[in-house]
Amino acid sequence: MEKGYSITTKPIYGTLVWQKKATHHVVIVGGEGGGKALLKLFQQMVPKQPVSVFYLADDAASNKYVSIVEEMSGESITVCDSQEALTAALNTELDNCYMGTQFYVAGEEKLIWPVAKLLTEYGVDDRNIFKEQTGSLARRVFCVHCETINEDVHHNIHQCVNCGLNLFVRDHFSRHWGAYMGFMVDGETPGEIPPAQEVYP
Known part of the structure; x- marks a missing residue:
């Protein structure tokens, strides 16, 4: 990843702290x-x-x-x-x-x-x-092609459980779907699938 690069939609998590003014x-x-x-x-x-x-x-x-x-x-x-x-x-x-x-x-x-x-x-x-x-960093991934949520995704390239397309897992996060976006990795070069890397252990 390029230094200084960030995605504004990517969730930033904190540590739970009581909100003292709550009812x-x-x-x-x-x-x-x-x-x-x-x-x-x-x-x-x-x-x-x-x-x-x-x-x-x-x-x-x-x-x-x-x-x-x-x-x-x-x-x-x-x-x-x-x-x-x-x-x-x-x-x-x-x-x-x-x-x-x-x-x-x-x-x-x-x-x-x-x-x-x-x-x-x-x-x-x-x-x-x-x-x-807490726990695993596995992602929920939304396949933009068949609108399926893929759970427990650990790799940057993932085969959709519904349509079978190989998806590149982007850092762009949709709060509507509660998931990261997955796009067909070989859309421009059919059949050329890069090796998958485990980046969300």
Whole structure:
């Protein structure tokens, strides 16, 4: 990559920090990395305001953080074993949210951006969604040719799971799709596919 080059649409992630003026906190995390982010968040303090915590925990490594955080904070955590269960739980929560609620999301991008999209559908401003990327750097890639989202992409060239085209994964990110753009790599020179490199471990 050329020095000084950057893409303005590419997400920049931070570290979760409580927003002290919030009237309500909703925390959504996934995986072991999300569990660590959750633990660090409660190590900052246990807020006086109401807190709702949702954890997509589908393995033993993730589950250990549930008991640690519950004991530390005194808060009950809603544990979900699938993205579908998490979405259903969030729909119920969002129906009862009110002005001043702040949202915190930590996990891999395949968790962060579907959650962010759901929140915006409920009218939540993106400025009120604080995001921390943890775990794998694998990307979600949107195939511009067949409009398919490809999950867990680790290489700069990826074969679309739907149309089979070899896609070059660009740094351009679409918040509408919650994914990076993938364009046919051999559009001008059919059949000439450069070697793929693992750049998102």
